[in-house]
Amino acid sequence: EAGVVQSPRYKIIEKKQPVAFWCNPISGHNTLYWYLQNLGQGPELLIRYENEEAVDDSQLPKDRFSAERLKGVDSTLKIQPAELGDSAVYLCASSLGIAGGEDEQFFGPGTRLTVL
């Protein structure tokens, strides 16, 4: 089965520019996660969707970050405007959506963002 697909894999932009990342989860997976991973750190949750509803966006910096998951499948994460400190790997993951979070999360390859 196809895994979680993310694009682009790499993105280099100048500060203050907008950037968008796209994620296509595994077919049938209701739950979708966006994580931020800084160098030398573990993934940090930005937002979690159950179908099309954002059920946990408490860690999403809403002044510059936004996300959407129209139709409960693909998702887009946007940063506008980007800052130097946003340089990181942005990971998307999906899972079946078992109550309580007991299911395995499947991760995509990530998008490595560099802000100059």
Place this chain on the structure above:
Amino acid sequence: AQSVSQHNHHVILSEAASLELGCNYSYGGTVNLFWYVQYPGQHLQLLLKYFSGDPLVKGIKGFEAEFIKSKFSFNLRKPSVQWSDTAEYFCAVILPNTGGFKTIFGAGTRLFVKA
């Protein structure tokens, strides 16, 4: 605040040596526990998980982990490592939170196995 601590950021072992990677979490209630691994150039993938029952769980590639509730620990072990175990290992905890649950990852441990 809830957190996950992985004690060793870097570990270097020779092949056939035994491995134990520490993981401690700070939360007093019921948790679900995971170890994920990221091999060079690959995605994060599940190594093993614990929800309930036998606190000693076995995963893929000969790995196992033991949940010790009194110590809030979920250490990963392997009796004899191979060069192919070179990777980064992440401990993760799922606990009740906004929207039902919250996933917290540790900072990771980079393991290098010398052939």
